[in-house]
Amino acid sequence: MNRLFRFWWFPLVLQVMTLAVFVLLIIDGFLANTDDMAFAQVLRNTNLANLIVWSYWWPVIIISAIFFGRIWCMVCPMELLTSLAARIGLKQKPNRFVRSGWITTLFYISIMFIGIHTLSIHRVPFRMSIYLLALLAVTVIVGLLFSKNTFCAYICPVGHLLGLYARLAPFGWSTGNRSICSNCKDHSCTASANVYVFQGRSCGVGLDPAHIDDNTNCLLCGQCVKSCDHNNPGIEGRPNPGWFVRPWFKDIFALKPMTAAQTAFCLVVSGFTVYEVFTEWKVTKNLLLWMPDNVNMWLGTGNTWSHGLVKSLILFVFLPAIVWLSPYGLFRLAGGKLPIKKFLCIFGIAFIPIMASAHAVKAMLKTTSRIPYWENAFPDPVGVMTARGILDKSLQLACIPAWREPVVTVLSLVLVCCGIAVSTVAIHKLTITHIHNSGHRAWALYLIPGFYGGAFAAMICMWRLNLM
Ligand code: SF4
Ligand code: SF4
Structure with missing residues (x-):
């Protein structure tokens, strides 16, 4: 290169x-x-x-x-x-x-x-x-x-x-x-x-x-x-x-703080990755969309614009803010001292490995689930005829390859576990560097990988391993 x-x-x-x-x-x-x-x-x-x-x-x-x-x-x-x-x-x-x-x-x-x-x-x-x-x-x-x-x-x-x-x-x-x-x-x-x-x-x-x-x-x-x-x-x-x-994860472990704009960006992306992965399985999809659907119903937002806006605000701002602020709230309740801006811009780094692994899981799910569409994609690049054929059942799509399920399941679990592990190490390093007088209360900050990463791990286990 x-x-x-x-x-x-x-x-x-x-x-x-x-x-x-x-x-x-x-x-x-x-x-x-x-x-x-x-x-x-x-x-x-x-x-x-x-x-x-x-x-x-x-x-x-x-x-x-x-x-x-x-x-x-x-x-x-x-x-x-x-x-x-x-x-x-x-x-x-x-x-x-x-x-x-x-x-x-x-x-x-x-x-x-x-x-x-x-x-x-x-x-x-x-x-x-x-x-x-x-x-x-x-x-x-x-x-x-x-x-x-x-x-x-x-x-x-x-x-x-x-x-x-x-x-x-x-x-x-x-x-x-x-x-x-x-x-x-x-x-x-x-x-x-x-x-x-x-x-x-x-x-x-x-x-x-x-x-x-x-x-x-x-x-x-x-x-x-x-x-x-x-x-x-x-x-x-x-x-x-x-x-x-x-070295792998060098910049994460360098603990370089994010700017306020980067932190806000990261918070929205953290909500987006949850949406991307959780909507793949019917159970978590219904769970995740319960709040935006009900709020939209309650507000009577029939219009596409207001409906989309309310849904986005809940999924990509309100819910992620709860996930981000819960560990901080518990840390403060336990008597820990750390300014909120410092928490968001510095401890926010610990979300990145989990977001990245969840995004990679979604990428695998998406690319592999679309394999059957390639057969007709070049003969009909516009795709209108193929779509009509699929909907009126005159056209049958090829099957998804048999290797897809086990390979995606194993790789998803590996990726999410890696994300959680890297995030946990980052929290460990961050607490050593930034939490001086409240060290024993830092357990609450480990809820970032525990809560956010754990949600992905639990979802993937229950869905892919049929534990529910
Ligand atoms: S500073 Fe370093 S990289 Fe830049 S021109 Fe000089 S030798 Fe090259
Ligand atoms: S340092 Fe600047 S010029 Fe060099 S590769 Fe990166 S972006 Fe390009």
């Missing part, structure tokens, strides 16, 4: 390819539309674009971030477009609010609340294409307005989520020899003269490759390798930056 980064065409050629695929997916999505949500339930799996975007692309980038870091960002077509737009744009410096990360959090919340739970962009291919097109438009507009790579650094919610999960990865961006960077005279990797060089620019997201110590923000774009290489004054060991193996 590190050798590949030195070529001018890498990863540019992959970005161009993903851009072409992106455009084809948008076109295919535009060809399949419906307002009938029962039909959309089937169409979402028979339309090739929808099948790829929601059942394969999204799950695969989640898993890739956990194991490899933000490698999706390396090939992302948005990074290419926004960087190109920034070369000809106004180059305004992003203000404090943009840099705070709150736009990313609000962007993610609006996609969840309005896009998914109100407009069903994940079920209606036509709406998905509008969403993808809007994303491309935002990418280009942000590129035209702001300097460097503002979109990837402060706005993209996908990259932000991948950055959180990348904290677990056993690979990361770093430099081969720190002393070469310490003695470096040109600092080409951060020099403002190189910001808009097409290939070999200085870091667009404001990182200093010489001091990168975590995976959260690096796009793995490799531009700093090229810039270090192109401006090499003949020093052995350059280009110095690269992609290296490192």
Whole structure:
């Protein structure tokens, strides 16, 4: 990989390819539309674009971030477009609010609340294409307005989520020899003269490759390798930056606190992962949706917008807030001392491994359950005829492979147990570092893996092992 980064065409050629695929997916999505949500339930799996975007692309980038870091960002077509737009744009410096990360959090919340739970962009291919097109438009507009790579650094919610999960990865961006960077005279990797060089620019997201110590923000774009290489004054060991193996969960155990915006983002995602996994099984689905359904009934929210909004607020804000604050409340009741902001931004880190493992479980469930749809996906990429055939039973889908059930069950249990174990170790390290006078009361904080992680473990055991 590190050798590949030195070529001018890498990863540019992959970005161009993903851009072409992106455009084809948008076109295919535009060809399949419906307002009938029962039909959309089937169409979402028979339309090739929808099948790829929601059942394969999204799950695969989640898993890739956990194991490899933000490698999706390396090939992302948005990074290419926004960087190109920034070369000809106004180059305004992003203000404090943009840099705070709150736009990313609000962007993610609006996609969840309005896009998914109100407009069903994940079920209606036509709406998905509008969403993808809007994303491309935002990418280009942000590129035209702001300097460097503002979109990837402060706005993209996908990259932000991948950055959180990348904290677990056993690979990361770093430099081969720190002393070469310490003695470096040109600092080409951060020099403002190189910001808009097409290939070999200085870091667009404001990182200093010489001091990168975590995976959260690096796009793995490799531009700093090229810039270090192109401006090499003949020093052995350059280009110095690269992609290296490192200990698993390094950034989690480094206990680097999250910002307030990251914490809010993380809280919403923690609710989303519960929703994603619990709705796979009828029993937990009914349990989870009991409150939003009843509140909606009680409020009489017949309208799709208010219904979706109330449901999202309960599932992604209210319930996760209870889960996050219960351990803290018990800790305080037991006499422990810790400011709430510190708890949320620092102990919130312990949710990440469990969220990531639950997201990976969902990814496995989704990708494997959609295997039977591939048989008809290429002969009928629009998917309307196939969906009709499935609904009127003139078309029979192939069976799900026999290996799926045992493999998914075992891997799900392993992943969730790993998530709980990593979270428990993180809590242990956090209590040693941050709880000084209330150490014996720290048991309450272990309820983060116990309660949140335990819920996933119990659900998977009861469902997959038929314990209920
Ligand atoms: S990465 Fe290369 S250009 Fe950047 S400081 Fe180190 S040696 Fe200098
Ligand atoms: S540190 Fe290097 S690889 Fe990472 S985002 Fe900056 S330029 Fe790209």
